Amino acid sequence: MGDLRDRVADVWGARTPHAKDTAWPVRVDQELSVSEAGVDRWVQSACVLCSNGCACDIAVKDGRMVGVRGRASDRVNHGRLGPKGLYGSWQWSDQDRLTQPLVRRGSELVETSWDEAMERIVAESKERHPLRHGFYTSGQLFLEEYYTLAVIGKAGLGTPHMDGNTRLCTATAAAALKETFGSDGQPGTYDDIEACDALFLFGHNMAATQTVLWSRVLDRVDGPDTPVVVAVDPRSTPVADVARRTGGVHLSPLPGTNQALMNGLLRELVEHDWVDHDWVGRHTLGYDDLAATVAPYTPDKVAGICGVPADDIRRTAEIFGTSGRVLSTVLQGFYQSHQATAASCQVNNLHLLRGLIGRPGCGVLQMNGQPTAENTRECGADGDLPGFRNWANPAHIDELARVWNVDPLVIPHWAPPTHAMQLWRYVEQGSIDFLWISATNPAVSLPELPRIRDILVKDDLFLVVQDGFLTETAQYADVVLPAALWGEKQGTFTNASRTVHLSEQAVDPPGQARSDLAIFLDYAHRMDFRDNDYGPLIHWSTPEEAFEAWKDCSRGRPCDYSGLTYDALRGGSGIPWPCTTDATDGTDRLYSDWVFPTEPDVCEDYGHDLLTGASTTPDKYKATAPGGRAFLKAAGYTTAPEHPTTEFPLIATTGRSPYHFHTRTKTGRAPRLRTAEPKVWVELSKPDAERLGLHEGERAVVESRRGQVEAEVRIGEPREGVVFLPFHFGYWDNENGPPTAANELTVTEWDPVSKQPMFKVSAVRVRKAGE
């Protein structure tokens, strides 16, 4: 039952094939640096190195993390761990950590005390208007930390300028769910993999991004009743291989054309009447508009726009239109591309046309990239309000004001909370000059890095960076706060299928490092934030107390945690929300009653025009009388702002290696992963490589209008005209080499609705290095 093989050589591990509608077998994966008998104790947690959230136990010996083991009883991973979980989750823990606060003295960061560091922050904060403050957080902290940060920002200071790097990874998932269903909340569950007849992966290289989830798919593919798999990806990934092997289709659209492709697929469903008209009539709004919008997108027209064979479009639509149970997953190939929200909504539309939702095997998984991204969204530490509340609904603002016992006017709700790209623009313009960054590394992860570096060095910017390591971003800080990381603090987090896990503290943080929660609480205490009765605004001091406060805030909302407790999360499996005192086991899949949270007094958002991002006014929304029906939102295809030119004839996309996470702050310090993928590469198609005279292993320079990267050539995976670069490789271990961060190339553009940056479409040229 265990699989102790090397997960670098064998990323998805041994197969445990099984038939449709049978449970995914258990396989317990384990990695230890000591003998099993030498482990002092095992401490319950879940992995934070992708959005899957695999439950695990941390092995502790002599007060140090010495390994990890998958939890057999957990609904998410049934014991498995991927390469990042096995090697990357703990091996970084004793390497070059930040152990003491630092403050800037001239060009140097020098060690200081917590008291001095926090007093400096508070002094800077107190002399500024709330609107001059910005908070840029993460998809890596725990629920309790996000919620505390959200209350500080939204009820303490009263600034709308809070967002996370979740804007880069998960904003479109949330936006597409809000547009279609009225509120955020993952409709499907991972159990749908066991029950589906067809599996569609839209811009989702699951084999690299969620390796354990992919092994779950492979176990269906290798078993009886193999589901038909369809891959939409401009690269020929392992997912594309499986699509071909299962009699499915690999569609390889040109980056930036997803909306045309989706309109083409929807048109085929309409033309062939693969539509459940009765269901659509009862449970949706907007069919006529959708049918009219997609009508011009014939297979031949779409083939011309996307550069895919018309017959492949027909066949793909036929699979969707005629398979019994269909499960779809969507990720960055759609989210970080042109018309991101529009294209992701069309995936929802495919399911709604056939009524394939809320039943086993039939669902949509609008995925996340990060482990705790869901919590940023629900707690409101990003550009949302806590509990999926609607910024444009005064009754929702009043609810928050009651929960927090503050004046509703303190809570910024005159416009949508500021999205990250706008927040950085305000910093660039100087109207935000107090920026607090926690657990993220924008100096490597944001688009157009030359611009971001110019912003970070601004003299008038007071910059706080809170992290476990002295990241590329921390180098620019005025104050650096050393944070405890995973295993060194307690808290909960929620994966991409709404499953909540408790992560216990296994070891002490290094040196003077403190949990992010403790740091935020310290700031709140020193700022002396008060409620209406002059009591402390934030009345909790431990993670569990923060969790209890959050339960109050979430009660009655779609992300209801009120039936969860730390104790309930101990011992067995993670539990999916909504979880109320009436249903303490949680909820497997949403919308099994086909009632969607679109009622005006319930919905999280009144929606947008998908082309411009114009907000729908409350009156206009109410006039549609949604009555629990879902919206079939439509949009025509428009050309992407970036496209190939004579000067920059190729399109670069960026993405992830199965061995690394984000900017490698943890995985780059895990020896097994560091050696598995030590340096940046660029993938070219065979014809493009031949034309450029480039061979495997040679060094190439990739240039865009913004900047350049030098990387080793790999040949094979992308379609012609497309090059691929991993986004992991920054500069903390490569200070003097040539540029390696893919975001030197990317463009400052974002989706009009989700505001997610367009990482996947950068016009570039490639040449041999040294020429």
Next chain:
Amino acid sequence: MHLATYLGLLHHAEHTLGSAFAEVGSKHRDEPDVEHTCRMLSGQAFSHEERLTSIVERYGEERETEPERLKAAEFTGARSGAVGLLRDLQDLYSLASFVDITWTVVGQAAQGLRDRDLLDTVSSCQAQVATQLAWLQTRIKQAAPQALIAAR
């Protein structure tokens, strides 16, 4: 019949709006969402101008016969900076509102003339103008507090 006069007015107003969107978009390139949305909406306004061509063939067009009384507000050029952006968006809002109500007037005439084709044109163009106004309002509401309170 004075419909020709109003078609001239509408033609001029859509042209002014299309040019103004284009100018504001190119002036505010550091705001990529403004640049690209304005470019798209400029294209929409010019396409409305084209759709007026066949209507003008039927009813004729009289332009600027009474320039002082029947001419859309002029756009006098884009500004810069955070407050400048706000003012530019506000000018676009005024122009688009003028276009919107002019379509309403033409639509009323189309009702009286029982001209189904003109009614269809009015309804599809006016729906786009409504979205333009909604986008401008969304963007203005977002920009206003920062520009008026925190901008340097």
